[in-house]
Amino acid sequence: MAVTLDHLVVAAGSLEEGAEYVGDFLGVALSPGGKHPQMGTHNRLLRLGARRYLEVLALDPEAPPPQHPRWFGLEEPWVQARLRERPCLLHWVARTEDIHASVAASPVALGEVREAYRGHLHWQISLPADGKLREGGLVPSLIQWGAAHPTDSLPPSGCELLELVGFYPHPEAVRAVLVGLGAEPELGLEPGPEPRLEARIRTPSGIRVLR
Template sequence: MTATPLHTAPDHLVVTASTLEAGMAWVEQRLGVSMAPRIGGQHVRLGTHNALLSLGEGFYLEVIAIDPQAQTPDRPRWFGMDDLPADAAPRLAHWVARTSDITAAVAASPIAPGVIEPMQRGTLDWLITIAADGAPACAGVMPSLIQWLSAAHPASALPERGCRLQQLVLEHPAAQQLQVAWQSIGLADARIVLKQAKHASLRAVVSTPQGARILD
């Protein structure tokens, strides 16, 4: 019996910041679009909170920071947030891709995207890969994988701001190995560009009502 081919698609961008306010202000300055009123919530299990911005159907931008009101978790936080200096500037640190079969996708990938963990925020439930040390794979260029268990995707509840991802440019010394990993999990999107480079980097080109803007 032939196995069903895996299909993985871009789900959201991750901007890390020392505080949620600083991250939201950075996104607003870069894109020229307000993130108010804040839409997001708390991740109690990992001691973080977030704010979201729509980038179109099934895709969004997440600003995430350590929640100063939350208890310190008994494990490393995700997205390498425990290693952020107190004065760390906001930056595009990572991206997440969704799949309908996260167990099969993790098993198929030659680059480990992390351990599958259950998460919950408000009415949302999902499974996501998180490395044991909290650091994103390949300096953030290899996406974390997510499987939404809730009926509605978070982007469906976000107000329209006229922003869309035009291109996500990713650079890494192991670009060939990353390409193989993406092919193994069925990740293909014309907006995602992977390049060979000496150092890892992420850069998103976002169309806005004011024209194309850059997040990096």
């Protein structure tokens, strides 16, 4: 069962810092998001086309820490070290119409399927028990939305995601996982000394490469 790129995750040390960084870099204002009480995080959003968006995600200082690891490796030391330098494009999330079947078909363990919510939005998402990213964030988390999708209420931003590229010391290892997930067309892969993502985004002032 093929999966489709749903959204990009830009992590930040604080939500204000992340929203300012992305807004200045792309030359647009982000839309309000909300809080994720089950994970102790909050976000801001930016539409990147039809059923595609970017979220700036950060720990919510007003929320009590959850009794389990937060999603997307936010508490990993290497992630926190990167965020002390600046916000970064950390991860991507792929949409599926049958998350249980997609998780079962994955060549690597993606964790359990958990329920999540924010306001009127409800979804199921794959989360490793240890909270760690797979292959440095290049293997996507999987998501299945309920009746509503965030882009249903996001205003046009004038931005469009053109391409997502991942760099990895052994890109063929990541490619094999993407093929098993049916996600290979969604992420270009190139050799690189360490795992990282780049997104080419068309903005009102030209093409920008977000890292």
